[in-house]
Amino acid sequence: MNDVEARDELDQLREQIRDLERRLREVSAIKHEISNILMGLMGHTELLANSTEPPEKSRKRAKLIYAQCQRIKEEIKALAKLTGGT
Numbered sequence: 001m002n003d004v005e006a007r008d009e010l011d012q013l014r015e016q017i018r019d020l021e022r023r024l025r026e027v028s029a030i031k032h033e034i035s036n037i038l039m040g041l042m043g044h045t046e047l048l049a050n051s052t053e054p055p056e057k058s059r060k061r062a063k064l065i066y067a068q069c070q071r072i073k074e075e076i077k078a079l080a081k082l083t084g085g086t
Helices: 003-049 055-083
Strands: none
C-alpha cells in the first residue's frame, strides 16, 4: 500500500467516524424526546388511574395519552430510519 492509498483509507475511516458520531447525536436526541414524552404519559395515566373526575375530563386525558403515543411512534420511525431498520 502506498502513501496515497493509505491516506485515502484514512480519509474514509475519518468520514465513517464522523457519520457514526452524527448518528449517535441524532439517536441521543431521539432518546431524549421519547423520554420526555414518556414522562408526560406516565403523569397522565397516573392521574387517570387515580381519578374521580367526570368522564368527559377522563376522555380528554385519554386523548392526550393517545396523541403522545402517536408522537412516540413517529420518533421510533425516525430512529429506525437512522439505524437502517423499518
